Amino acid sequence: MKIPFLDLSKIPNEIQLKLQEKFAKLLKRGVYSFGQEVESFEFEVKDFLNTFHAISCANGTDALELALRALNIGSGDEVILPAMTWVSTAEAVIMVGAKPIFWDTDENGLLAKDWTKAVTSKTKAVIPVHLYGQMLEMNNLMVKAKHHHLKVIEDAAQAFGSFYDGSFAGTWGDVGCLSFYPTKNLGALGEAGMCLCQDAGLAERIRLISNHGQPERDQHNLVGRNSRMDTLQAAFLRIFLEDFFKHQQLRKEFAGIYCEELSGLPDLELPFNSQDPSSNMHLFVIKSPRRDSLKQYLEEHGVGTAIHYPTILPDMVPYEHQGNYMNARKLSKECLSLPLNPWMKKEEVYRVCKLIKDFF
Helix, strand or coil, X not given: CCECCXXXXXXXXXXXXXXXXXXXXXXXXXXXECCHHHHHHHHHHHHHHCCCEEEEECCHHHHHHHHHHHCCCCCCCEEEEECCCCCHHHHHHHHCCCXXXXXXXXXXXXXXXXHHHHCCCCEEEECCECHHHCCCCHHHHHHHHHHCCCEEEEECXXXXXXXXXXXXXXXXXCEEEEECCCCCCCCCCCCCEEEEECCHHHHHHHHHHHECCCCECCECCCCCCECCCEHXXXXXXXXXXXXXXXXXXXXXXXXXXXXXXXXXXXXXECCCCCCCCCCCCCCEEEECCCHHHHHHHHHHCCECCXXXXXXXXXXXXXXXXXXXXXXXXXXXXXXXXXXCCCCCCHHHHHHHHHHHHHHC
């Protein structure tokens, strides 16, 4: 039995038919940029996440850059972010001319609580990353950020639908950044992203920057760029949003099987939030000092896995920075992501569990 880490060709036939029908309608309509589909998707996300403003853009990386630019963060400024995250978090900071200041994570990969030790007179913002769908204690972070007069940009690329203390990921900070990359819990059939915020003026600035600084055609109020969401992707995302809760239930059911079957194994640690209803369970990440040999064993038996992430950002050439990132480095050597997605079958989850138990 071959069990891929993720196979997007397994999207159920009924959803594929809806996508095909939507594509046919859009072909007849002939609108491929902006339009009703984009506006409707923004409204639906705004309603779903209970946020005042939802501004679509081309992808999650752009969302981070748009947020930084809209908050006037640039040359000479410093931005604190965790040492372990996808490269986009640091990439966007450098693209606006600011300097990323890396800080260690806790044992679960989230920005360590003592991050304020990195604050200097040049610090203008902090970017908490809700890694794997795990949410930080945002009320505590927001209090600290306010005390130091810092902007908060949430990297919620992996956390659509996750919530903390009654509020969704991306709705706590000055700006929340979402990614709808195809592998995400709410994924497009291509690239797409979004910025969330509660301030009308900031929302308008983000929208202007994302569309060449235009409030209307041929009127340019500031220097912007082109980061519009594709109309087709907005239309497809609306279809996937309809089944979001259904797919979340499957993710959590499968995560529950993993927890029940794998608990108590030596040299294996389950994710701390594996039974937490507030997590969207984007990834099911186990930890083991025998990670590499386990990964190889599973591959030899037809099971695909992934490592998120094998190298922390301060150890990469473009972002190299000396520091004691003890937790982040340990995670990069021990973390292994198991297959977890709504396109799987229950027997596949049990098969993965049996192989892991056999290995240990």
